[in-house]
Amino acid sequence: xxxxxxxxxxxxxxxxxxxxxxxxxxxxxxxxxxxxxxxxxxxxxxxxxxxxxxxxxxxxxxxxxxxxxxxxxxxxxxxxxxxxxxxxxxxxxxxxxxxxxxxxxxxxxxxxxxxxxxxxxxxxxxxxxxxxxxxxxxxxxxxxxxxxxxxxxxxxxxxxxxxxxxxxxxxxxxxxxxxxxxxxxxxxxxxxxxxxxxxxxxxxxxxxxxxxxxxxxxxxxxxxxxxxxxxxxxxxxxxxxxxxxxxxxxxxxxxxxxxxxxxxxxxxxxxxxxxxxxxxxxxxxxxxxxxxxxxx
Amino acid sequence: xxxxxxxxxxxxxxxxxxxxxxxxxxxxxxxxxxxxxxxxxxxxxxxxxxxxxxxxxxxxxxxxxxxxxxxxxxxxxxxxxxxxxxxxxxxxxxxxxxxxxxxxxxxxxxxxxxxxxxxxxxxxxxxxxxxxxxxxxxxxxxxxxxxxxxxxxxxxxxxxxxxxxxxxxxxxxxxxxxxxxxxxxxxxxxxxxxxxxxxxxxxxxxxxxxxxxxxxxxxxxxxxxxxxxxxxxxxxxxxxxxxxxxxxxxxxxxxxxxxxxxxxxxxxxxxxxxxxxxxxxxxxxxxxxxxxxxxxxxxxxxxxxxxx
Numbered sequence: 001x002x003x004x005x006x007x008x009x010x011x012x013x014x015x016x017x018x019x020x021x022x023x024x025x026x027x028x029x030x031x032x033x034x035x036x037x038x039x040x041x042x043x044x045x046x047x048x049x050x051x052x053x054x055x056x057x058x059x060x061x062x063x064x065x066x067x068x069x070x071x072x073x074x075x076x077x078x079x080x081x082x083x084x085x086x087x088x089x090x091x092x093x094x095x096x097x098x099x100x101x102x103x104x105x106x107x108x109x110x111x112x113x114x115x116x117x118x119x120x121x122x123x124x125x126x127x128x129x130x131x132x133x134x135x136x137x138x139x140x141x142x143x144x145x146x147x148x149x150x151x152x153x154x155x156x157x158x159x160x161x162x163x164x165x166x167x168x169x170x171x172x173x174x175x176x177x178x179x180x181x182x183x184x185x186x187x188x189x190x191x192x193x194x195x196x197x198x199x200x201x202x203x204x205x206x207x208x209x210x211x212x213x214x215x216x217x218x219x220x221x222x223x224x225x226x227x228x229x230x231x232x233x234x235x236x237x238x239x240x241x242x243x244x245x246x247x248x249x250x251x252x253x254x255x256x257x258x259x260x261x262x263x264x265x266x267x268x269x270x271x272x273x274x275x276x277x278x279x280x281x282x283x284x285x286x287x288x289x290x291x292x293x294x295x296x
Numbered sequence: 297x298x299x300x301x302x303x304x305x306x307x308x309x310x311x312x313x314x315x316x317x318x319x320x321x322x323x324x325x326x327x328x329x330x331x332x333x334x335x336x337x338x339x340x341x342x343x344x345x346x347x348x349x350x351x352x353x354x355x356x357x358x359x360x361x362x363x364x365x366x367x368x369x370x371x372x373x374x375x376x377x378x379x380x381x382x383x384x385x386x387x388x389x390x391x392x393x394x395x396x397x398x399x400x401x402x403x404x405x406x407x408x409x410x411x412x413x414x415x416x417x418x419x420x421x422x423x424x425x426x427x428x429x430x431x432x433x434x435x436x437x438x439x440x441x442x443x444x445x446x447x448x449x450x451x452x453x454x455x456x457x458x459x460x461x462x463x464x465x466x467x468x469x470x471x472x473x474x475x476x477x478x479x480x481x482x483x484x485x486x487x488x489x490x491x492x493x494x495x496x497x498x499x500x501x502x503x504x505x506x507x508x509x510x511x512x513x514x515x516x517x518x519x520x521x522x523x524x525x526x527x528x529x530x531x532x533x534x535x536x537x538x539x540x541x542x543x544x545x546x547x548x549x550x551x552x553x554x555x556x557x558x559x560x561x562x563x564x565x566x567x568x569x570x571x572x573x574x575x576x577x578x579x580x581x582x583x584x585x586x587x588x589x590x591x592x593x594x595x596x597x598x599x600x601x602x603x604x
Contacts, residue, residue, distance in 0.1 A: 127336020181314025
């Protein structure tokens, strides 16, 4: 910080005003979504979307939970993919990044080039899509939602930035004790890298949780639809919900059908855990950013 | 000579086999998911059919490219991609640099709430953001149209009016990414040596002079680097923004269709795989040349800032 005079000058006041307005610009639109999800369909139809619901009702949420199969399935898929994907991705990213971070590794430059060249040039969507669907036959499997993101070059770069800080003497001392690279990695490197693993792990979990791309490309089967993709399909076609209700034999007066509010309630449910974890995430993101910005 | 080279290599492999084994699983994923598809680029010169696969399908020369480049789509998607991305780069850079400097001036503690508020949209997926924009833009009930109505103005059916979309997309882009972009600059500012400011204050420099003579010059390398990097990626766009926010409305393609969404639709909707890969190759090659050019420029300005 520059020499701080904390007295309130006109300039500081103006800056605060700018930030208050811009913060409102960032938060308000989402507050509308929350408000609509708690509004009754009649109020919405008569008065449009309001920042504060005229009558607060849980109807849209009750409606969604009246036949929760597709929603719960989507939650299950997303949680499973996020947990399994993050575990696998974190382990392989850490191993690869560790090898690349070792200055005495003979193939460090070659391997680094192989990983980071992909950031500059790639085959594009179509060959990648055909390889996964035709040659690996992954479409309509959970693996299609996990494997393509296991190694993302940016995560390797980030992890490498963290692991490069490990003092070489520590690795040397492990070697004197007769430990091979493999056991040194598991018994020494992993335990002392917990903060790095937590940060990169959150980045990875964030990618898996928020992903709709793989679902959109590779999943047709309803039972394997991840949350974000389900959300997209609902946006695209509200009748998807109607058919789910009919299949569940839930009798609901269709004139009361909570069209807009149910959509918004669905959006809130889809980002729910992310909203709760957000303050926690933010801290780690900033930390990761610092490492990435300094070393990247 | 050659034998000794191979002997040395074998010896090195033996000596480093532990580290190679650690790197191997990750590297395997890189080879399968990033390098194998590169060979698939031959598809751009083929008339692909599913049963013959990539290798068996008949060659078609440059037909796929001809088809794309003689259509109106080629100009339209290239123009949209470049102009919209340029717009994003300019707006985002100016806004995030100004905000970062203002935050830096105000001090770390008092801006924490603002940072959280501005960073929040970054954590939403584009699908969720499309619900937010829907709440704002809906023709009958949307927030913006309610506002217009209360001023006695006519409603706008945004999802059928292409002319508004460059602005809407820019707003959506800034809304989601500004918190992240400004954090990068803010982090850069935190690294500035504080004694510069102390010295300047002793010499009687005003705050504005300090910003102009110290903060901005020290931030310039980072601004240059990030801008050039963004220009290097100008041929690629954030798919979710261009696909979900316009809600797939065909009436809007004129101003919202970019190379990435065009390739996706050619692949998944019209199923024209040969043409989709031709456009993909066009994107990859131009993108690659751009990155190399940009890197060469960065290198000339300041060697330390070059990416490679």
